[in-house]
Amino acid sequence: MKTFLIYGANGYTGELITRFAVERGMKPILAGRNAEKIESLAKQYDMPFRVFGLDDKEKLDAELREVEFVLHCAGPFSLTSKTMVEACLRNKKHYLDITGEIAVFEAMARLDKKANEAGIMIMPGVGFDVVPSDCLAKHLKDTLPGATNLTLAFYGMGRISHGTQATMTMNVGKGGAIRKNGEITSVPAAYKTREIDFGEVKKTGVTIPWGDVSTAFYSTGIPNIEVYTVMPASNLKMLKLSRYIGWLLATKPAQNYLQKQIPTGGPNDKERAQGKTYLWGEVTDEKGNKVESRLQGMEGYTMTALTALKIAEKILDGNFCTGFQTPAKCYGADLILEIEGVERADS
Ligand SMILES: NC(=O)c1ccc[n+]([C@@H]2O[C@H](COP(=O)([O-])OP(=O)(O)OC[C@H]3O[C@@H](n4cnc5c(N)ncnc54)[C@H](OP(=O)(O)O)[C@@H]3O)[C@@H](O)[C@H]2O)c1
Numbered sequence: 001m002k003t004f005l006i007y008g009a010n011g012y013t014g015e016l017i018t019r020f021a022v023e024r025g026m027k028p029i030l031a032g033r034n035a036e037k038i039e040s041l042a043k044q045y046d047m048p049f050r051v052f053g054l055d056d057k058e059k060l061d062a063e064l065r066e067v068e069f070v071l072h073c074a075g076p077f078s079l080t081s082k083t084m085v086e087a088c089l090r091n092k093k094h095y096l097d098i099t100g101e102i103a104v105f106e107a108m109a110r111l112d113k114k115a116n117e118a119g120i121m122i123m124p125g126v127g128f129d130v131v132p133s134d135c136l137a138k139h140l141k142d143t144l145p146g147a148t149n150l151t152l153a154f155y156g157m158g159r160i161s162h163g164t165q166a167t168m169t170m171n172v173g174k175g176g177a178i179r180k181n182g183e184i185t186s187v188p189a190a191y192k193t194r195e196i197d198f199g200e201v202k203k204t205g206v207t208i209p210w211g212d213v214s215t216a217f218y219s220t221g222i223p224n225i226e227v228y229t230v231m232p233a234s235n236l237k238m239l240k241l242s243r244y245i246g247w248l249l250a251t252k253p254a255q256n257y258l259q260k261q262i263p264t265g266g267p268n269d270k271e272r273a274q275g276k277t278y279l280w281g282e283v284t285d286e287k288g289n290k291v292e293s294r295l296q297g298m299e300g301y302t303m304t305a306l307t308a309l310k311i312a313e314k315i316l317d318g319n320f321c322t323g324f325q326t327p328a329k330c331y332g333a334d335l336i337l338e339i340e341g342v343e344r345a346d347s
């Protein structure tokens with residue numbers, strides 16, 4: 001029976017993906033570096049398990065030989081993805097992860113040729129960041145093929161998990177990013193704000209360096225990309241303040257302190273069930289044409305588990321594209337509509 005490895009299965013998102021996979025009758029191998037946690041999780045779900053650190057190259061290679069692909073859930077991915085993707089290239093196994101970090105997407109894009117030579121698919125970002133927004137971007141580009149500018153926005157992630165907060169904290173002080181004339185360009189944190197009409201709700205959005213600044217370019221070829229999110233006024237104030245004190249927050253002692261303050265876990269089942277996400281996107285071309293579209297769906301971590309497993313199922317069925325891929329580039333703009341409960345509306 002074809003199987004796959006969930007590495008970092010004991011993390012908040014890894015565990016949620018594991019639970020959903022079991023509910024779907026899938027039988028992944030659960031893996032991670034913490035023997036006690038991985039063993040107890042495997043017992044709970046009656047799943048096979050392996051314990052190894054990413055520094056154990058021999059074990060990593062041996063475990064990869066057993067599977068079709070890895071669904072890498074151990075982030076921050078700027079610290080863990082290089083080792084895992086290199087092992088996938090060595091062993092000719094597909095690589096999926098749930099990163100949202102621009103630098104990681106760009107590093108993966110540079111591996112396109114090697115992935116093609118190995119006959120594998122490298123697809124980072126199979127979670128909330130970037131599956132729905134990537135599909136929305138591709139849908140907009142398909143509707144207005146001459147588009148030169150893409151603006152995306154999302155709202156409603158709800159409470160965030162330990163790993164998401166750890167990744168955001170690690171990147172504090174690095175400022176923002178947009179894509180301009182095809183190049184990823186640094187901009188100040190909270191560079192721009194604007195009103196966003198999500199359909200059911202209107203909110204003020206603020207630019208953030210979300211994964212699509214990297215990925216939407218590969219999915220659509222659109223050279224100018226901005227991504228907005230909605231955040232409470234207090235967070236927006238802090239983000240603007242980080243322009244001035246970001247360097248201090250990025251120092252080792254400050255990072256050690258801040259990382260220790262982050263609570264473990266993430267939204268519980270009730271919070272996830274009550275959560276909802278809204279996405280909006282707009283493309284324009286040089287002739288002044290404009291197309292808008294919106295997506296609505298479930299809470300962000302639930303969507304992450306559903307989209308990651310949807311792509312996992314496709315690979316197990318032999319449906320994959322070799323090389324560096326984004327979700328919509330390989331599977332098309334309607335991939336997100338395969339997730340029950342997600343709706344798209346054009347205007
Ligand atoms: N794209 C998306 O939409 C999306 C959605 C959800 C999460 N994420 C990202 O996914 C990552 C995980 O988030 P989370 O909240 O699930 O995190 P978490 O609860 O903190 O779990 C992190 C997992 O990664 C493992 N890990 C971390 N560093 C490692 C290393 N150097 N070597 C081996 N294992 C390591 C941890 O193992 P130990 O327990 O042994 O420390 C744990 O299993 C974060 O980067 C987050 O931003 C992205």
